Amino acid sequence: MPPQKPLSLALIGIGGVGQAFLTQLALLQSRLKSKLDIRLVLIRRSTTQILDSSWRGLDIATAIKQLQDKSSSEGKGKLLGFEETCVHLATAPGHVVLVDCTSDPQVAGAYPGVLNKGISIVTPNKKAFSSSFSDWQDIFGTAANGPNAGEKEKGNGFIFHESTVGAGLPVLSTLTELIETGDEVTRIEGVFSGTMSFLFNSFNPVAGGGGSFSAEVGKAKELGYTEPDPRDDLNGLDVARKLTILARLTGLEIESPTSFPVQSLIPKELESCSSASEFMDRLPEFDSRMDDLKASATASGKVIRFVGSIDVATKKVKVGLEEFETSHPIAALKGSDNIINFYTKRYGANPLIIQGAGAGAEVTAMGVTGDLLRVVRLLR
Amino acid sequence: MPPQKPLSLALIGIGGVGQAFLTQLALLQSRLKSKLDIRLVLIRRSTTQILDSSWRGLDIATAIKQLQDKSSSEGKGKLLGFEETCVHLATAPGHVVLVDCTSDPQVAGAYPGVLNKGISIVTPNKKAFSSSFSDWQDIFGTAANGPNAGEKEKGNGFIFHESTVGAGLPVLSTLTELIETGDEVTRIEGVFSGTMSFLFNSFNPVAGGGGSFSAEVGKAKELGYTEPDPRDDLNGLDVARKLTILARLTGLEIESPTSFPVQSLIPKELESCSSASEFMDRLPEFDSRMDDLKASATASGKVIRFVGSIDVATKKVKVGLEEFETSHPIAALKGSDNIINFYTKRYGANPLIIQGAGAGAEVTAMGVTGDLLRVVRLLR
Numbered sequence: 001m002p003p004q005k006p007l008s009l010a011l012i013g014i015g016g017v018g019q020a021f022l023t024q025l026a027l028l029q030s031r032l033k034s035k036l037d038i039r040l041v042l043i044r045r046s047t048t049q050i051l052d053s054s055w056r057g058l059d060i061a062t063a064i065k066q067l068q069d070k071s072s073s074e075g076k077g078k079l080l081g082f083e084e085t086c087v088h089l090a091t092a093p094g095h096v097v098l099v100d101c102t103s104d105p106q107v108a109g110a111y112p113g114v115l116n117k118g119i120s121i122v123t124p125n126k127k128a129f130s131s132s133f134s135d136w137q138d139i140f141g142t143a144a145n146g147p148n149a150g151e152k153e154k155g156n157g158f159i160f161h162e163s164t165v166g167a168g169l170p171v172l173s174t175l176t177e178l179i180e181t182g183d184e185v186t187r188i189e190g191v192f193s194g195t196m197s198f199l200f201n202s203f204n205p206v207a208g209g210g211g212s213f214s215a216e217v218g219k220a221k222e223l224g225y226t227e228p229d230p231r232d233d234l235n236g237l238d239v240a241r242k243l244t245i246l247a248r249l250t251g252l253e254i255e256s257p258t259s260f261p262v263q264s265l266i267p268k269e270l271e272s273c274s275s276a277s278e279f280m281d282r283l284p285e286f287d288s289r290m291d292d293l294k295a296s297a298t299a300s301g302k303v304i305r306f307v308g309s310i311d312v313a314t315k316k317v318k319v320g321l322e323e324f325e326t327s328h329p330i331a332a333l334k335g336s337d338n339i340i341n342f343y344t345k346r347y348g349a350n351p352l353i354i355q356g357a358g359a360g361a362e363v364t365a366m367g368v369t370g371d372l373l374r375v376v377r378l379l380r
Numbered sequence: 381m382p383p384q385k386p387l388s389l390a391l392i393g394i395g396g397v398g399q400a401f402l403t404q405l406a407l408l409q410s411r412l413k414s415k416l417d418i419r420l421v422l423i424r425r426s427t428t429q430i431l432d433s434s435w436r437g438l439d440i441a442t443a444i445k446q447l448q449d450k451s452s453s454e455g456k457g458k459l460l461g462f463e464e465t466c467v468h469l470a471t472a473p474g475h476v477v478l479v480d481c482t483s484d485p486q487v488a489g490a491y492p493g494v495l496n497k498g499i500s501i502v503t504p505n506k507k508a509f510s511s512s513f514s515d516w517q518d519i520f521g522t523a524a525n526g527p528n529a530g531e532k533e534k535g536n537g538f539i540f541h542e543s544t545v546g547a548g549l550p551v552l553s554t555l556t557e558l559i560e561t562g563d564e565v566t567r568i569e570g571v572f573s574g575t576m577s578f579l580f581n582s583f584n585p586v587a588g589g590g591g592s593f594s595a596e597v598g599k600a601k602e603l604g605y606t607e608p609d610p611r612d613d614l615n616g617l618d619v620a621r622k623l624t625i626l627a628r629l630t631g632l633e634i635e636s637p638t639s640f641p642v643q644s645l646i647p648k649e650l651e652s653c654s655s656a657s658e659f660m661d662r663l664p665e666f667d668s669r670m671d672d673l674k675a676s677a678t679a680s681g682k683v684i685r686f687v688g689s690i691d692v693a694t695k696k697v698k699v700g701l702e703e704f705e706t707s708h709p710i711a712a713l714k715g716s717d718n719i720i721n722f723y724t725k726r727y728g729a730n731p732l733i734i735q736g737a738g739a740g741a742e743v744t745a746m747g748v749t750g751d752l753l754r755v756v757r758l759l760r
Binding site: 023024027028031168169170173174177178180181182183206207327329332334335337346347348349350351352353354355356357362363366369370373377378 | 403404407408411548549550553554557558560561562563586587707709712714715717722726727728729730731732733734735736737742743746749750753757758
């Protein structure tokens with residue numbers, strides 16, 4: 001049996017995705033145990049952290065329990081600053097990987113410094129990749145891999161973020177392979193939000209019918225398909241962030257997720273609502289607008305869907321409502337599925353399509369675990 | 381600039397896929413030139429080969445010209461045996477990768493010996509992976525990676541074969557990632573043949589209509605969508621080979637592509653036809669059978685498609701005609717596209733779907749080039 005190589009892992013964020021990742025990690029540890037000794041040496045949440053300074057590896061179940069038990073201080077260290085924690089982490093045995101399962105822009109902002117310490121990053125956190133273009137350049141100018149990677153100082157960390165678009169669906173890996181093998185991506189178009197998918201598949205189904213738009217938003221909220229405040233989905237920004245990431249991977253220098261047209265489904269008159277409940281109460285007043293759009297689409301045998309698209313040649317990125325023939329794969333989407341169409345020179349008129357659940361803790365964690373495996377394969 | 385590592389490449393087979401691969405290789409050499417010195421040191425076809433014993437790397441254009449020029453013997457070596465050639469290849473600088481762009485079962489049969497010499501293999505050749513289960517075990521018992529990989533002697537080669545199913549579509553990589561991250565694949569179902577896709581999308585379109593079955597076969601043959609002898613598509617064996625590969629990757633011990641039910645679309649009465657042209661001449665006599673199937677599907681609001689499916693729990697694999705609701709993604713397929721549905725525990729009721737062109741020289745070569753990049757990433 002070959003000697004075990006150590007890999008030290010640090011997890012930040014133990015919400016749904018973080019916890020699903022830990023379950024997948026336990027399976028991975030067991031499957032790879034003869035080849036790789038994966039040790040979880042840090043779990044950190046906003047208020048506290050447990051750092052195993054012996055580097056032997058935490059018992060996951062015990063550590064989670066300690067972190068969640070607010071009354072006990074057992075095993076909990078003082079919350080070191082993130083920077084200070086990373087300096088310490090960099091001295092852990094073997095390669096060190098930071099798993100950022102937060103959506104915290106501050107953690108994301110620290111990525112270049114983390115990579116620079118030789119620590120790799122795997123994350124579903126969109127913030128780092130969809131903020132200013134200079135942040136993107138800082139990250140991929142530092143990482144040992146990536147689209148804009150020049151020649152790096154040896155020893156910098158790798159970074160992977162498959163779950164930032166379409167959760168565990170192989171979206172970024174497919175786009176990267178198309179580009180790396182020399183294909184020319186001409187257009188990307190799809191439904192990139194589980195919430196928007198559900199809303200329009202229900203509001204304007206191919207078979208006809210569907211409830212009022214406000215009723216569908218209410219139903220989506222009840223089913224847990226929206227953010228706690230549905231306006232955070234309806235403003236289109238989540239989709240715009242995903243489009244920003246994809247467009248940058250195709251080589252476009254997108255300044256920010258607000259530097260291209262993004263249609264908000266929040267009626268102008270409700271932009272000043274002070275609470276989610278006030279917004280939900282008043283949304284029905286504007287149902288006729290959405291009904292008109294649906295009727296107009298129906299009149300031409302089409303349905304409306306909330307999509308994002310990137311036209312690579314003209315560098316046009318946009319997010320908003322569009323009409324589709326009922327036979328189009330985007331129209332035929334079901335439930336809260338995402339669909340991503342890659343039009344390329346090689347694939348010709350019919351795109352390469354990836355479709356399936358694009359949200360949810362387990363599938364998001366799957367993208368993170370897959371990224372961890374990508375890092376493992378790159379280890380020297 | 382870091383020092384260039386050498387990688388020595390040997391290509392067997394210079395048909396459409398081999399030549400498309402060489403075009404992609406030239407782009408790759410240029411893109412990676414500061415990091416990796418990829419040298420093509422052998423091009424071999426059935427009758428001759430050019431081996432660069434200096435290991436400096438062949439000029440691709442010149443070598444192809446020499447190989448295709450049947451009258452000239454310039455630069456052509458005597459055709460060494462394949463085994464002898466591999467012994468020599470194993471002494472080339474850096475890591476050695478064999479790119480098998482043939483569909484030759486004899487080359488495939490030599491894979492364990494090749495891997496054992498530390499040579500990696502990337503290939504779209506289905507033969508090695510869809511023949512007897514003991515051949516499969518020999519390959520993945522020798523390769524340094526793979527589903528059944530135990531602990532290997534250090535230094536054996538890696539093997540990747542993405543293009544054996546769905547050409548360049550990310551089918552095997554997605555299935556592998558689902559399994560490696562701990563998901564449970566329950567069912568795989570899809571259209572795995574561009575020819576069968578075209579035939580049934582034309583013969584029985586969702587919108588109604590379509591020509592006679594024999595006319596559609598004739599049209600597909602004219603458009604180059606079938607093998608020179610269409611019976612090689614209609615017998616279902618090509619699909620059965622792909623299903624064998626997928627089923628084995630999910631852990632099923634499939635003995636051979638004929639060890640499960642495979643429906644042939646060659647009428648029993650025509651099995652004894654001595655030529656493709658006799659077969660094509662007589663096929664119209666049996667059109668009424670296919671018309672009956674279509675009418676019966678239409679009566680229940682469905683269409684017929686030629687699909688393969690794997691039910692992992694019951695270990696049932698089958699290939700043949702099935703009826704689908706017109707709203708099903710398999711019914712809505714266009715042109716000669718493939719579609720692969722992965723049903724898993726994590727993805728729930730709606731499958732993870734991969735769709736697009738599953739045949740053609742460029743997209744097949746893309747899978748091969750992608751596999752070469754996978755090997756490059758694994759190099760120590």
